[in-house]
Protein backbone atom coordinates (compact mmCIF):
# COMPACT_ATOMS: atom_id res chain seq x y z
CA UNK A 1 0.00 0.00 0.00
CA UNK A 2 1.22 3.47 -0.84
CA UNK A 3 -0.18 6.98 -0.63
CA UNK A 4 0.93 9.96 -2.69
CA UNK A 5 -0.28 13.24 -1.24
CA UNK A 6 0.29 16.80 -2.42
CA UNK A 7 -0.63 20.34 -1.42
CA UNK A 8 -0.95 23.38 -3.67
CA UNK A 9 2.43 24.90 -4.43
CA UNK A 10 2.66 28.43 -3.11
CA UNK A 11 3.35 31.68 -4.88
CA UNK A 12 6.49 33.11 -3.41
CA UNK A 13 5.79 36.83 -3.75
CA UNK A 14 5.09 36.92 -0.02
CA UNK A 15 5.81 34.77 3.01
CA UNK A 16 3.37 32.07 4.11
CA UNK A 17 0.45 33.35 6.17
CA UNK A 18 -1.82 31.46 8.51
CA UNK A 19 -4.17 30.51 5.64
CA UNK A 20 -1.49 28.93 3.47
CA UNK A 21 0.01 27.34 6.59
CA UNK A 22 -3.38 25.83 7.46
CA UNK A 23 -3.31 23.87 4.23
CA UNK A 24 0.17 22.53 4.92
CA UNK A 25 -0.67 21.63 8.52
CA UNK A 26 -3.82 19.73 7.60
CA UNK A 27 -2.08 17.89 4.76
CA UNK A 28 0.71 17.05 7.18
CA UNK A 29 -1.84 15.57 9.58
CA UNK A 30 -3.10 13.35 6.76
CA UNK A 31 0.45 12.31 5.80
CA UNK A 32 1.33 11.48 9.41
CA UNK A 33 -1.95 9.59 9.83
CA UNK A 34 -1.21 7.47 6.77
CA UNK A 35 2.27 6.70 8.06
CA UNK A 36 0.77 5.78 11.44
CA UNK A 37 -1.46 3.33 9.60
CA UNK A 38 1.66 1.72 8.16
CA UNK A 39 1.06 3.05 4.63
CA UNK A 40 4.14 4.03 2.64
CA UNK A 41 3.58 7.72 2.10
CA UNK A 42 5.04 10.37 -0.16
CA UNK A 43 4.07 13.87 0.83
CA UNK A 44 5.09 16.59 -1.64
CA UNK A 45 4.88 20.36 -1.37
CA UNK A 46 6.66 23.13 -3.20
CA UNK A 47 6.83 26.63 -4.59
CA UNK A 48 5.15 28.09 -7.65
CA UNK A 49 7.77 30.45 -9.02
CA UNK A 50 6.92 31.45 -12.57
CA UNK A 51 4.37 34.04 -11.63
CA UNK A 52 4.50 37.59 -12.93
CA UNK A 53 4.17 38.84 -9.38
CA UNK A 54 7.35 37.03 -8.46
CA UNK A 55 9.08 38.60 -11.43
CA UNK A 56 7.90 42.07 -10.36
CA UNK A 57 8.78 41.51 -6.72
CA UNK A 58 12.31 40.45 -7.67
CA UNK A 59 12.68 43.66 -9.69
CA UNK A 60 11.60 45.71 -6.69
CA UNK A 61 14.28 43.98 -4.64
CA UNK A 62 16.88 44.54 -7.35
CA UNK A 63 17.69 40.86 -7.71
CA UNK A 64 17.13 38.35 -10.48
CA UNK A 65 13.89 36.35 -10.29
CA UNK A 66 15.78 33.17 -9.53
CA UNK A 67 17.80 34.80 -6.76
CA UNK A 68 14.59 36.09 -5.29
CA UNK A 69 13.02 32.60 -5.47
CA UNK A 70 16.07 31.12 -3.77
CA UNK A 71 15.73 33.58 -0.91
CA UNK A 72 12.04 32.86 -0.58
CA UNK A 73 12.59 29.13 -0.65
CA UNK A 74 14.66 29.48 2.50
CA UNK A 75 11.93 31.51 4.16
CA UNK A 76 9.27 28.98 3.25
CA UNK A 77 11.35 26.06 4.42
CA UNK A 78 11.99 27.79 7.75
CA UNK A 79 8.29 28.30 8.33
CA UNK A 80 7.46 24.69 7.43
CA UNK A 81 10.20 23.41 9.72
CA UNK A 82 8.89 25.51 12.60
CA UNK A 83 5.43 24.03 12.07
CA UNK A 84 6.79 20.47 11.86
CA UNK A 85 5.58 19.85 8.34
CA UNK A 86 7.00 16.47 7.38
CA UNK A 87 7.13 16.67 3.58
CA UNK A 88 9.22 14.07 1.77
CA UNK A 89 10.01 16.25 -1.22
CA UNK A 90 9.81 19.93 -2.04
CA UNK A 91 9.54 20.90 -5.69
CA UNK A 92 10.20 24.27 -7.25
CA UNK A 93 8.90 25.05 -10.71
CA UNK A 94 12.26 26.50 -11.74
CA UNK A 95 13.94 23.12 -11.31
CA UNK A 96 15.18 21.25 -14.34
CA UNK A 97 13.17 18.11 -13.48
CA UNK A 98 10.03 20.21 -13.58
CA UNK A 99 10.92 21.90 -16.86
CA UNK A 100 11.37 18.49 -18.44
CA UNK A 101 8.05 17.26 -17.07
CA UNK A 102 6.25 20.32 -18.40
CA UNK A 103 7.91 19.99 -21.79
CA UNK A 104 6.92 16.35 -22.08
CA UNK A 105 3.30 16.92 -21.08
CA UNK A 106 2.97 19.89 -23.43
CA UNK A 107 4.37 17.83 -26.28
CA UNK A 108 1.83 15.10 -25.59
CA UNK A 109 -1.03 17.58 -25.50
CA UNK A 110 0.21 19.16 -28.72
CA UNK A 111 0.52 15.72 -30.34
CA UNK A 112 -3.06 14.97 -29.33
CA UNK A 113 -4.11 17.99 -31.41
CA UNK A 114 -5.45 19.82 -28.39
CA UNK A 115 -3.53 23.07 -28.78
CA UNK A 116 -4.20 25.71 -31.38
CA UNK A 117 -2.94 29.21 -32.01
CA UNK A 118 -5.24 32.08 -31.34
CA UNK A 119 -5.34 35.63 -30.23
CA UNK A 120 -6.31 36.68 -26.75
CA UNK A 121 -7.63 40.07 -26.07
CA UNK A 122 -9.07 40.72 -22.66
CA UNK A 123 -8.47 41.23 -18.97
CA UNK A 124 -5.79 39.52 -16.96
CA UNK A 125 -5.40 39.83 -13.18
CA UNK A 126 -1.76 39.29 -12.32
CA UNK A 127 -2.51 38.69 -8.65
CA UNK A 128 -4.90 35.86 -9.54
CA UNK A 129 -2.76 34.87 -12.51
CA UNK A 130 -6.05 34.42 -14.30
CA UNK A 131 -7.81 35.65 -17.42
CA UNK A 132 -10.97 37.48 -16.48
CA UNK A 133 -14.18 38.14 -18.32
CA UNK A 134 -16.05 41.41 -18.06
CA UNK A 135 -18.74 39.66 -16.03
CA UNK A 136 -16.12 38.54 -13.49
CA UNK A 137 -15.25 42.15 -12.60
CA UNK A 138 -16.97 44.44 -10.13
CA UNK A 139 -16.81 48.12 -11.10
CA UNK A 140 -13.99 47.17 -13.43
CA UNK A 141 -11.94 45.69 -10.61
CA UNK A 142 -10.90 42.14 -9.80
CA UNK A 143 -13.26 41.15 -6.98
CA UNK A 144 -10.55 39.15 -5.22
CA UNK A 145 -7.82 41.79 -5.23
CA UNK A 146 -9.80 45.00 -5.70
CA UNK A 147 -7.28 46.00 -8.34
CA UNK A 148 -7.67 46.89 -11.99
CA UNK A 149 -6.67 43.97 -14.20
CA UNK A 150 -4.36 44.45 -17.19
CA UNK A 151 -5.81 44.57 -20.69
CA UNK A 152 -3.74 42.22 -22.76
CA UNK A 153 -3.64 41.59 -26.50
CA UNK A 154 -1.36 38.83 -27.54
CA UNK A 155 -0.89 35.65 -29.51
CA UNK A 156 -1.72 32.70 -27.28
CA UNK A 157 -2.02 29.00 -27.61
CA UNK A 158 -5.39 27.66 -26.58
CA UNK A 159 -6.17 24.30 -25.03
CA UNK A 160 -9.31 22.52 -26.23
CA UNK A 161 -10.90 22.26 -22.83
CA UNK A 162 -14.33 22.08 -24.46
CA UNK A 163 -13.41 18.70 -25.94
CA UNK A 164 -13.16 17.27 -22.42
CA UNK A 165 -16.48 18.38 -21.05
CA UNK A 166 -18.21 15.06 -21.66
CA UNK A 167 -15.26 12.90 -20.57
CA UNK A 168 -15.06 14.99 -17.39
CA UNK A 169 -18.75 14.58 -16.71
CA UNK A 170 -18.40 10.86 -17.24
CA UNK A 171 -15.46 10.79 -14.87
CA UNK A 172 -17.35 12.67 -12.18
CA UNK A 173 -20.29 10.30 -12.57
CA UNK A 174 -18.14 7.19 -12.37
CA UNK A 175 -16.02 8.49 -9.48
CA UNK A 176 -18.20 10.38 -7.03
CA UNK A 177 -15.22 10.50 -4.66
CA UNK A 178 -13.04 12.34 -7.20
CA UNK A 179 -13.81 15.76 -5.75
CA UNK A 180 -14.71 16.28 -2.09
CA UNK A 181 -16.32 17.69 -0.05
CA UNK A 182 -19.76 17.55 -1.63
CA UNK A 183 -20.15 21.33 -1.79
CA UNK A 184 -17.14 21.64 -4.14
CA UNK A 185 -18.31 18.74 -6.25
CA UNK A 186 -21.73 20.32 -6.74
CA UNK A 187 -20.15 23.60 -7.72
CA UNK A 188 -18.01 21.93 -10.38
CA UNK A 189 -20.89 19.78 -11.65
CA UNK A 190 -22.84 22.99 -12.16
CA UNK A 191 -19.91 24.48 -14.04
CA UNK A 192 -19.65 21.41 -16.26
CA UNK A 193 -23.39 21.58 -16.92
CA UNK A 194 -23.21 25.20 -17.91
CA UNK A 195 -20.42 24.54 -20.40
CA UNK A 196 -16.69 25.20 -20.73
CA UNK A 197 -14.57 27.39 -22.90
CA UNK A 198 -11.17 26.69 -24.38
CA UNK A 199 -8.47 28.30 -22.30
CA UNK A 200 -5.39 30.25 -23.15
CA UNK A 201 -2.33 28.34 -21.98
CA UNK A 202 0.61 30.48 -22.99
CA UNK A 203 1.88 34.01 -22.63
CA UNK A 204 3.78 35.84 -25.33
CA UNK A 205 6.64 38.28 -24.89
CA UNK A 206 7.63 37.15 -21.42
CA UNK A 207 10.95 35.76 -20.42
CA UNK A 208 9.95 34.38 -16.99
CA UNK A 209 8.47 30.95 -17.51
CA UNK A 210 8.95 27.64 -19.26
CA UNK A 211 9.22 28.06 -23.07
CA UNK A 212 6.80 26.07 -25.17
CA UNK A 213 8.77 23.28 -26.91
CA UNK A 214 7.12 24.04 -30.25
CA UNK A 215 7.27 27.85 -29.95
CA UNK A 216 10.06 29.07 -27.66
CA UNK A 217 8.93 32.70 -28.01
CA UNK A 218 6.01 31.86 -25.76
CA UNK A 219 6.07 30.56 -22.21
CA UNK A 220 3.57 28.24 -20.58
CA UNK A 221 0.79 29.99 -18.71
CA UNK A 222 1.72 29.80 -15.03
CA UNK A 223 -1.21 27.54 -14.08
CA UNK A 224 -0.48 25.09 -16.90
CA UNK A 225 3.10 25.02 -15.66
CA UNK A 226 2.25 24.76 -11.95
CA UNK A 227 -0.28 21.93 -12.12
CA UNK A 228 2.28 19.70 -13.76
CA UNK A 229 4.41 19.82 -10.58
CA UNK A 230 2.36 16.96 -9.18
CA UNK A 231 3.63 14.71 -11.94
CA UNK A 232 7.14 16.11 -12.38
CA UNK A 233 7.78 15.75 -8.63
CA UNK A 234 7.50 11.99 -9.02
CA UNK A 235 9.58 11.73 -12.14
CA UNK A 236 7.26 12.49 -15.06
CA UNK A 237 9.62 13.24 -17.92
CA UNK A 238 12.76 12.32 -15.96
CA UNK A 239 12.36 9.05 -14.06
CA UNK A 240 9.86 6.52 -15.43
CA UNK A 241 10.34 4.06 -12.61
CA UNK A 242 9.66 6.63 -9.92
CA UNK A 243 6.62 7.81 -11.83
CA UNK A 244 5.27 4.28 -12.21
CA UNK A 245 5.79 3.77 -8.49
CA UNK A 246 3.87 6.85 -7.29
CA UNK A 247 1.48 7.97 -9.97
CA UNK A 248 -1.49 8.47 -9.86
CA UNK A 249 -1.58 10.78 -6.86
CA UNK A 250 -3.98 9.60 -4.17
CA UNK A 251 -4.91 13.04 -2.96
CA UNK A 252 -4.41 16.67 -3.94
CA UNK A 253 -5.16 18.94 -0.97
CA UNK A 254 -6.01 22.43 -2.18
CA UNK A 255 -7.99 25.52 -1.20
CA UNK A 256 -11.52 26.00 -2.44
CA UNK A 257 -10.59 28.97 -4.64
CA UNK A 258 -8.53 26.77 -6.94
CA UNK A 259 -10.89 23.82 -7.25
CA UNK A 260 -11.65 24.49 -10.92
CA UNK A 261 -7.99 24.32 -11.90
CA UNK A 262 -7.58 21.01 -10.09
CA UNK A 263 -10.79 19.23 -10.93
CA UNK A 264 -11.43 20.49 -14.47
CA UNK A 265 -8.28 21.87 -16.11
CA UNK A 266 -5.77 19.42 -14.62
CA UNK A 267 -7.73 16.23 -15.34
CA UNK A 268 -8.44 17.46 -18.88
CA UNK A 269 -4.72 18.07 -19.43
CA UNK A 270 -3.99 14.54 -18.23
CA UNK A 271 -6.73 13.01 -20.37
CA UNK A 272 -5.30 14.80 -23.38
CA UNK A 273 -1.79 13.55 -22.61
CA UNK A 274 -3.01 10.01 -21.93
CA UNK A 275 -1.91 10.04 -18.29
CA UNK A 276 -4.00 8.52 -15.50
CA UNK A 277 -5.98 10.97 -13.38
CA UNK A 278 -5.33 11.59 -9.68
CA UNK A 279 -7.68 9.65 -7.44
CA UNK A 280 -9.02 12.49 -5.37
CA UNK A 281 -9.03 16.25 -4.85
CA UNK A 282 -9.94 17.73 -1.47
CA UNK A 283 -10.89 21.42 -1.50
CA UNK A 284 -10.55 22.78 2.03
CA UNK A 285 -12.14 26.01 3.24
CA UNK A 286 -10.66 29.34 4.21
CA UNK A 287 -9.20 30.42 7.50
CA UNK A 288 -10.41 33.89 8.32
CA UNK A 289 -8.91 36.23 10.83
CA UNK A 290 -11.51 37.51 13.26
CA UNK A 291 -14.17 36.85 10.65
CA UNK A 292 -12.30 38.71 7.89
CA UNK A 293 -10.68 37.27 4.80
CA UNK A 294 -6.91 37.22 5.10
CA UNK A 295 -5.53 39.78 2.76
CA UNK A 296 -2.21 41.52 2.55
CA UNK A 297 -3.71 44.76 1.38
CA UNK A 298 -6.22 44.84 4.24
CA UNK A 299 -3.47 44.03 6.73
CA UNK A 300 -5.41 41.01 7.92
CA UNK A 301 -2.81 38.33 7.41
CA UNK A 302 -1.24 36.58 10.33
CA UNK A 303 2.25 35.20 10.52
CA UNK A 304 2.03 31.51 11.45
CA UNK A 305 5.35 31.79 13.28
CA UNK A 306 3.88 34.41 15.57
CA UNK A 307 0.95 32.08 16.30
CA UNK A 308 3.29 29.15 16.90
CA UNK A 309 5.51 31.25 19.16
CA UNK A 310 2.59 32.02 21.42
CA UNK A 311 2.13 28.45 22.74
CA UNK A 312 4.16 26.22 20.41
CA UNK A 313 3.54 24.62 17.03
CA UNK A 314 1.47 21.76 18.45
CA UNK A 315 -1.18 23.91 20.15
CA UNK A 316 -1.55 25.86 16.91
CA UNK A 317 -1.91 22.64 14.92
CA UNK A 318 -4.48 21.31 17.36
CA UNK A 319 -6.46 24.53 17.27
CA UNK A 320 -6.64 24.61 13.46
CA UNK A 321 -7.48 20.93 13.13
CA UNK A 322 -9.94 20.56 16.00
CA UNK A 323 -11.77 23.89 15.77
CA UNK A 324 -12.36 24.01 12.03
CA UNK A 325 -14.53 21.38 10.37
CA UNK A 326 -12.23 20.24 7.59
CA UNK A 327 -13.72 21.36 4.30
CA UNK A 328 -15.56 24.36 5.79
CA UNK A 329 -14.33 27.85 6.48
CA UNK A 330 -13.01 28.61 9.94
CA UNK A 331 -11.81 31.48 12.03
CA UNK A 332 -8.76 32.39 14.04
CA UNK A 333 -8.71 34.93 16.81
CA UNK A 334 -6.15 35.29 19.59
CA UNK A 335 -8.89 35.19 22.22
CA UNK A 336 -10.33 31.93 20.97
CA UNK A 337 -6.90 30.41 20.46
CA UNK A 338 -5.96 31.20 24.05
CA UNK A 339 -9.28 29.95 25.36
CA UNK A 340 -8.95 26.61 23.56
CA UNK A 341 -5.34 26.32 24.68
CA UNK A 342 -6.39 26.67 28.30
CA UNK A 343 -9.35 24.32 27.99
CA UNK A 344 -7.95 21.55 25.77
CA UNK A 345 -4.32 21.58 26.73
CA UNK A 346 -3.53 23.31 30.04
CA UNK A 347 -6.62 22.21 32.00
CA UNK A 348 -7.50 19.03 30.22
CA UNK A 349 -4.81 16.91 28.58
CA UNK A 350 -1.80 18.54 30.23
CA UNK A 351 -3.33 18.43 33.68
CA UNK A 352 -4.38 14.81 33.23
CA UNK A 353 -0.90 13.69 32.23
CA UNK A 354 0.64 15.59 35.17
CA UNK A 355 -1.79 14.22 37.73
CA UNK A 356 -1.52 10.60 36.68
CA UNK A 357 2.28 10.74 36.52
CA UNK A 358 2.46 12.57 39.87
CA UNK A 359 0.21 10.03 41.60
CA UNK A 360 2.14 7.11 40.15
CA UNK A 361 5.30 8.79 41.38
CA UNK A 362 4.01 9.51 44.85
CA UNK A 363 2.12 6.28 45.54
CA UNK A 364 4.13 3.74 43.57
CA UNK A 365 7.49 5.31 42.80
CA UNK A 366 6.44 5.54 39.18
CA UNK A 367 6.03 1.82 38.54
CA UNK A 368 2.52 0.55 37.90
CA UNK A 369 1.52 -3.00 37.14
CA UNK A 370 -1.83 -3.79 35.58
CA UNK A 371 -3.74 -7.05 35.88
CA UNK A 372 -3.56 -7.65 39.63
CA UNK A 373 -7.00 -6.12 40.28
CA UNK A 374 -10.21 -5.93 38.27
CA UNK A 375 -9.71 -3.93 35.07
CA UNK A 376 -11.98 -1.00 34.21
CA UNK A 377 -13.89 -2.27 31.25
CA UNK A 378 -15.85 0.89 30.71
CA UNK A 379 -12.79 3.03 30.09
CA UNK A 380 -11.43 0.32 27.80
CA UNK A 381 -14.73 0.31 25.89
CA UNK A 382 -14.68 4.10 25.48
CA UNK A 383 -11.11 3.93 24.16
CA UNK A 384 -11.91 1.13 21.73
CA UNK A 385 -14.99 2.94 20.46
CA UNK A 386 -13.00 6.14 20.01
CA UNK A 387 -10.30 4.36 18.02
CA UNK A 388 -12.96 3.04 15.63
CA UNK A 389 -14.54 6.49 15.29
CA UNK A 390 -11.12 8.04 14.77
CA UNK A 391 -10.29 5.57 12.01
CA UNK A 392 -13.53 6.26 10.17
CA UNK A 393 -13.21 10.02 10.55
CA UNK A 394 -9.58 10.22 9.48
CA UNK A 395 -10.12 7.94 6.48
CA UNK A 396 -12.80 10.38 5.34
CA UNK A 397 -10.53 13.39 6.11
CA UNK A 398 -12.90 14.59 8.82
CA UNK A 399 -9.80 15.62 10.75
CA UNK A 400 -11.78 17.63 13.32
CA UNK A 401 -13.80 14.52 14.17
CA UNK A 402 -10.61 12.52 14.50
CA UNK A 403 -9.31 15.04 17.04
CA UNK A 404 -12.68 14.98 18.81
CA UNK A 405 -12.52 11.18 19.09
CA UNK A 406 -9.10 11.45 20.79
CA UNK A 407 -10.60 13.99 23.19
CA UNK A 408 -13.42 11.60 24.10
CA UNK A 409 -10.76 9.28 25.50
CA UNK A 410 -9.18 12.16 27.43
CA UNK A 411 -12.52 13.33 28.85
CA UNK A 412 -13.47 9.80 29.88
CA UNK A 413 -10.11 9.39 31.61
CA UNK A 414 -10.58 12.61 33.56
CA UNK A 415 -14.02 11.42 34.65
CA UNK A 416 -12.58 8.04 35.55
CA UNK A 417 -9.92 9.59 37.77
CA UNK A 418 -12.50 11.79 39.47
CA UNK A 419 -14.81 8.81 40.03
CA UNK A 420 -12.19 6.39 41.33
CA UNK A 421 -10.36 9.04 43.39
CA UNK A 422 -7.03 7.25 43.83
CA UNK A 423 -6.00 9.83 46.46
CA UNK A 424 -8.79 8.46 48.67
CA UNK A 425 -8.15 4.82 47.81
CA UNK A 426 -4.52 5.13 48.72
CA UNK A 427 -5.39 5.73 52.37
CA UNK A 428 -6.61 2.16 52.56
CA UNK A 429 -3.53 -0.05 52.57
CA UNK A 430 -5.50 -3.07 51.34
CA UNK A 431 -6.50 -1.16 48.18
CA UNK A 432 -2.98 -0.82 46.82
CA UNK A 433 -3.64 -3.10 43.88
CA UNK A 434 -6.75 -1.15 43.02
CA UNK A 435 -4.77 2.09 43.04
CA UNK A 436 -2.26 0.49 40.75
CA UNK A 437 -4.95 -0.73 38.38
CA UNK A 438 -6.60 2.70 38.27
CA UNK A 439 -3.32 4.36 37.39
CA UNK A 440 -2.42 1.62 34.93
CA UNK A 441 -5.76 2.00 33.17
CA UNK A 442 -5.50 5.78 33.17
CA UNK A 443 -1.99 5.55 31.69
CA UNK A 444 -3.28 3.13 29.09
CA UNK A 445 -6.09 5.48 28.07
CA UNK A 446 -3.66 8.41 27.87
CA UNK A 447 -1.31 6.30 25.76
CA UNK A 448 -4.09 5.57 23.29
CA UNK A 449 -5.21 9.22 23.18
CA UNK A 450 -1.59 10.25 22.53
CA UNK A 451 -1.32 7.76 19.67
CA UNK A 452 -4.45 9.21 18.09
CA UNK A 453 -3.07 12.72 18.51
CA UNK A 454 0.33 11.83 17.08
CA UNK A 455 -0.51 13.13 13.57
CA UNK A 456 -1.88 16.39 14.99
CA UNK A 457 0.63 17.14 17.75
CA UNK A 458 3.68 15.07 16.89
CA UNK A 459 6.09 16.45 19.49
CA UNK A 460 3.69 16.63 22.39
CA UNK A 461 2.25 13.19 21.69
CA UNK A 462 5.76 11.77 21.63
CA UNK A 463 6.50 13.36 24.99
CA UNK A 464 3.24 12.05 26.47
CA UNK A 465 3.99 8.54 25.24
CA UNK A 466 7.34 8.80 26.99
CA UNK A 467 5.81 10.03 30.24
CA UNK A 468 3.24 7.23 30.40
CA UNK A 469 5.91 4.63 29.68
CA UNK A 470 4.51 3.53 26.32
CA UNK A 471 6.19 0.27 25.29
CA UNK A 472 6.13 1.43 21.65
CA UNK A 473 7.76 4.65 20.52
CA UNK A 474 6.11 7.11 18.12
CA UNK A 475 8.18 6.10 15.13
CA UNK A 476 7.48 2.39 15.46
CA UNK A 477 3.79 2.75 16.27
CA UNK A 478 1.24 1.19 13.95
CA UNK A 479 -2.30 2.23 14.69
CA UNK A 480 -4.19 -1.03 14.28
CA UNK A 481 -1.74 -2.95 16.40
CA UNK A 482 -0.83 -0.38 19.02
CA UNK A 483 -4.11 1.38 19.68
CA UNK A 484 -5.54 -1.82 21.20
CA UNK A 485 -6.25 -1.73 24.90
CA UNK A 486 -3.85 -3.58 27.19
CA UNK A 487 -5.41 -4.80 30.42
CA UNK A 488 -2.15 -6.06 31.86
CA UNK A 489 1.51 -5.13 31.85
CA UNK A 490 4.01 -2.89 33.59
CA UNK A 491 4.54 0.80 33.01
CA UNK A 492 7.16 3.20 34.29
CA UNK A 493 5.62 6.66 34.47
CA UNK A 494 7.71 9.81 34.48
CA UNK A 495 6.78 12.95 36.35
CA UNK A 496 7.92 16.16 34.67
CA UNK A 497 7.10 19.84 34.31
CA UNK A 498 3.64 20.88 33.09
CA UNK A 499 3.35 20.38 29.34
CA UNK A 500 1.22 23.48 28.87
CA UNK A 501 1.18 26.08 31.65
CA UNK A 502 -2.07 27.99 31.82
CA UNK A 503 -2.07 31.21 29.81
CA UNK A 504 -3.20 34.11 31.94
CA UNK A 505 -3.22 37.29 29.89
CA UNK A 506 -4.92 37.61 26.54
CA UNK A 507 -2.86 38.98 23.70
CA UNK A 508 -4.36 42.22 22.42
Ligand code: MSP
Nearest residue numbers: 008009010011019020048226227254255286287294
Ligand atom coordinates in the same frame (compact mmCIF):
# COMPACT_ATOMS: atom_id res chain seq x y z
N1 MSP B 1 0.26 28.87 -6.77
C1 MSP B 1 -1.13 28.60 -6.69
C2 MSP B 1 -1.40 27.12 -6.54
C3 MSP B 1 -0.84 26.26 -7.63
S1 MSP B 1 -1.11 24.58 -7.33
C4 MSP B 1 -0.70 23.83 -8.74
C5 MSP B 1 -1.71 29.33 -5.48
N2 MSP B 1 -0.84 29.76 -4.57
S2 MSP B 1 -1.21 30.56 -3.25
O1 MSP B 1 0.04 30.82 -2.60
O2 MSP B 1 -2.02 31.70 -3.59
O3 MSP B 1 -2.10 29.65 -2.35
C6 MSP B 1 -1.62 28.42 -1.88
C7 MSP B 1 -2.73 27.61 -1.22
O4 MSP B 1 -3.15 28.28 -0.02
C8 MSP B 1 -3.98 27.46 -2.07
O5 MSP B 1 -4.50 26.15 -1.98
C9 MSP B 1 -4.94 28.45 -1.45
O6 MSP B 1 -6.29 28.07 -1.63
C10 MSP B 1 -4.55 28.35 -0.02
N3 MSP B 1 -4.95 29.52 0.77
C11 MSP B 1 -4.66 30.84 0.54
N4 MSP B 1 -5.25 31.59 1.50
C12 MSP B 1 -5.93 30.80 2.36
C13 MSP B 1 -6.69 31.01 3.52
N5 MSP B 1 -6.90 32.21 4.02
N6 MSP B 1 -7.19 29.91 4.13
C14 MSP B 1 -6.97 28.64 3.67
N7 MSP B 1 -6.25 28.42 2.58
C15 MSP B 1 -5.76 29.47 1.89
O7 MSP B 1 -2.93 29.46 -5.41
